Amino acid sequence: MHDAVAAAANFIHLDAANIVYLFLVGFVGGLVSGFIGSGGAFVLTPGMMSLGVPGLVAVASNMCHKFPKALVGALKRAKYGQVDVKLGLVLGVSAEAGVLYGATIQERIKAAYGAAGSNLYVSVAFVIILGVVGSFVLLDAIKTKRAGTQNEAEKITKIARWVQSVNIPGTMVHFKSLDARISVLFTIPLGFATGMLAATIAVGGFIGVPSMIYVLGAPSIMASATELVIAFVMGLGGSLKYAMHGMVDIRLAMIILAGSLFGIQLGAIGTTYVKPYMIKIVMGTIMVIVLFSRALMIPVYMSELKLMAPIGAGTAKMLSSTSFAIMIFALALGAFIVLKAMWEGRQAERMQVAQPVSAAVAGKI
Amino acid sequence: MAAEQKKKPYLQTVLFGVVSIALYVLLLSKQDLINENVAKGGFYALLPIAMAFAFSFFHGNFTGCFWTSCGIEASKKTKEVK
Secondary structure (H helix, E strand, O other), X not given: OOOHHHHHOOOOOOOHHHXXXXXXXXXXXXXXXXXXXXXXXXXXXXHXXXXXXXXXXXXXXXXXXXXXXXXXXXXXXXHOOOOOHHHHHHHHHHHHHHHHHXXXXXXXXXXXXXXXXXXXXXXXXXXXXXXXXXXXXXXXXXXHHHHOOOOOOOOOOXXXXXXXXXXXXXXXEEEOOOOEEEEHXXXXXXXXHHHHHHHHHOOOHHHHHHHHHHHHOOOHHHHHHHHHHHHHHHHXXXXXXXXXXXXXXXXXXXXXHHHHHHHHHHHHHHOOOOOOHHHHHHXXXXXXXXXXXXXXXXXXXXXXXXXXXXOOHHHHHHHHHHHHHHHHHHHHHHHHHHHHHHHHHHHHHHHHHHHHHHHHHHHHO | OOOOOOOOOHHHHHHHHHHHHHHHHHHHHOHHHHHHHHOOOHHHXXXXXXXXXXXXXXXXXXXXXXXXXXXXXXXXXOOOOO
């Protein structure tokens, strides 16, 4: 059994400034999560570490705020008929396996190459995955806007059409979000990849949501809502694992939750006012900006591993601060787009309601 | 028109808000005791998990009622699924 006294020593002293900071970051993270199904975690973990929280406790506490947040968000969006619980659970179970495998890989890399090796692996994974998937999602959303087809029903991709056409007896399951039967042999690797990404960069949704949209053929709104179910399953399993080792700082988790539950309710409400392509705009924008943030850190870790000429401590610190600032900017920009889209949607709806009333009044006069 | 408008859940907001604030006051005032037990791990892992569920229920309901009371609700085109 682990040393409880040593574990308790990992829990930092909390003052009013720390509480306000965690509450605000939680709120913005929750707002984005409520809208796109994930996000926020990539800022929260380094954000906690910047307060002096040890890395593992930050990851564990983030995980423990994630599952109750995802639960509240999923319940809210289920009220709007946006959640495919069955798809979320099927993907969530394989995602859990992906989390465990991803964590094992992380541990092996850390044991072989130290903390810098592990950080380099995480940053390279960030840059490659966010580069490929993020650019694809963002370009698709821009293409939809330019073509002026944002009001039309989303078309499913050729891959999704093929996936839905394959019939493997004994493995077929009907999912309401797809309005089709697909083989779970397709969902298992997608869920696994989502979990592996969650264990690596803390945001599995950056694989989970695009794969539900482009590979399985789910509408964007339903994919982002269903991701909350996957996040709940992964978060609950991960929290239990870390809590068994006494690594969860429940105060941090609950303070972040205080802010994020305000945010997630607002983000979920926001999805009812926007066109589906806005989900892709917010997700793609955040992914592409975060990519630059992590790319900045690659030379720092490579220098620590002696894979390139050493860089000065001042330069390393500057790169690290800039990287963190870019991540906060990505999250804040995502939140701004969500709030703006929601505001415009509400205004448009009010105008629609006001027009017949004013026409009726004019008719009477 | 007025009859169509739903009543704002002010009472629920206050009730869930009071319980939510009480939970947070308790969490921060007893933090040493809570930290000590959570850090034990093992079966004590159920403590943070149970706390997370309790906070998500009370604070989740509070935040939901809060936005509704502020007039921020889902688009009228969205039909709620009961």
